[in-house]
Amino acid sequence: MIVLRRLLGDVLRQHRSRQGRTLRQVSGEARVSLGYISEIERGQKEASSEMLTALCEALAVPLSAVLREVSDRLALEEARDGRRLAVAQSAERRLSVAAEPVPLPGEQAGAVRPGDVVAAA
């Protein structure tokens, strides 16, 4: 599963690194404990709205810009996930078609819809 707080942490850490600032500096300016910021950056803690606002102010980055970056990365990962799902479903379909008896003329083969759980033969 794509975890939002991981992407958010990545974006925040990149902004800090690009500015050449340490966790300690940002922690002092945002008045947020160093350990908490570190956990947020590593995607281990959810950041509250107030915390995010304070961090973005300390980094001098609009929160809207950070969210947009997160949204862009998420869209990429969603697209990748969608492709993985489609490939898995197509493999399932092939397996299920191979396992089914050949339909007699006039009969219709059991349709497998995307998302159906089909046991491999």
Place this chain on the structure above:
Amino acid sequence: MIVLRRLLGDVLRQHRSRQGRTLRQVSGEARVSLGYISEIERGQKEASSEMLTALCEALAVPLSAVLREVSDRLALEEARDGRRLAVAQSAERRLSVAAEPVPLPGEQAGAVRPGDVVAAA
């Protein structure tokens, strides 16, 4: 202060309303308690990454799309806040200039930079 969770709640509620779905329906599908979803929609509770993912899946909206909408609204509010701040600073500057003695020729009036706290006379 602009509160992120309020904007997020607004966007989520609008998606649900546009689909003509009740809190109960979405709650059942997302397997999240009705009260919790209601608090998230009203901006009273922070939603965890997992909760947001479950809600977006129940609403059949990509989380990236929801975040983008939130980012767009936030950018508008940030711009509005920026204008309010600029107007307040300009008023402060006028007050401080009026309160200062007229500089003698060759002297420089005390410069007031944006962000300086200037007491009204």
